Amino acid sequence: KQEVTQIPAALSVPEGENLVLNCSFTDSAIYNLQWFRQDPGKGLTSLLLIQSSQREQTSGRLNASLDKSSGRSTLYIAASQPGDSATYLCAVQNNNDMRFGAGTRLTVKP
């Protein structure tokens, strides 16, 4: 059974810092891995999707990497801003369903 773990559970940083969020999964037989952002009480906003054949994806200040063999992914956020404050979720997808980590709650202080 696929287990997805995110570390740390919460992170507080001053504005302008670069930071890394971690995601690990137990079964490497995945189709893709997605990083989402969730604001309190809201739905999920897709940030980056990495197909299983890819190593990384970039969008603006965000960069996500995938190492399928070791079951790890990282989300790198450059020059963090207060507007980046949210919960970040990673999810791995196989053919049958999508499994989510518990998320990392990020607070960026002005």
Added chain:
Amino acid sequence: KAGVTQTPRYLIKTRGQQVTLSCSPISGHRSVSWYQQTPGQGLQFLFEYFSETQRNKGNFPGRFSGRQFSNSRSEMNVSTLELGDSALYLCASSLGAGGANEQFFGPGTRLTVL
């Protein structure tokens, strides 16, 4: 292009009642998946529908059911509501079925069971 829409956005019910939630996928998307999010269990997969057929089902009791219509819109029904069913219910749509397709999420329906 309009995103995934869910109605209603908020709902309050009492124990024992039943509830129906609706999800309209992005135009052209044929797959709809449903998820339950609670503080204790996080996000859990409920089921996936593709071309009006349930393709996969998560580990939830039979009180949770769904269906998909020919226009790809989907409904989820929960019967005999329990306090523990209070959650944010999210639906996601994708072009096709299966793991290779990116999923796009709606804003969710917040269900409170009293």
